[in-house]
Amino acid sequence: MLERGVGHAARKMNDHVAAQGGEAVVKTVKSWVRKPVLFGGFPPPKRSTVVMIASSHRHNVYDNDFGWGKPIAALSGTIERFDGNIKLYPAAADGGIDAEVCLAPETMQAMEDDAEFLETISM
Known part of the structure; x- marks a missing residue:
């Protein structure tokens, strides 16, 4: 990139x-x-540089009702919450996308300190 x-x-x-x-x-x-x-080894080793994007636009997580009502959010289990893991789901509202982004505090700080990155996402 x-x-x-x-x-x-x-x-x-x-x-x-x-x-x-x-x-x-x-x-x-x-x-x-x-x-x-x-696949195994989750979460990846702490020093690895992994960015994983996973999910499917074909699986509407909000259509599942297991008897206690329709979901209001889609989140991964704790084993899948590691630095660089990104999940995308169709949103509950038509046409939207829900994003679950897991980033370590030091990754967030590095992004905040990166002027070129901030300029790119602010366009």
Whole structure:
């Protein structure tokens, strides 16, 4: 991102999400069945530089009702709350996006101290 900018990263994420349908999903599932991969090690080591964005626009978390009413928020469990983990969910209101962003205090401070970052997100 330092070399190509935030726009390039956003475009790559958008391309990846757009490719997650139809034949791409079938191919991934068939591949996983042949050679299963299980992810583990959460949270990642403290010194790792991991940014993880996970969720699906196809899973509306607000449509779930387990008998005590519809959800008012979507949050991860504590094991998934580590520096650099970002979850995106469709919002309860149509057209919105809920973002759960987990950042360590020192990461937040570094972002606040980064003039170029602040200028970019303020545009």
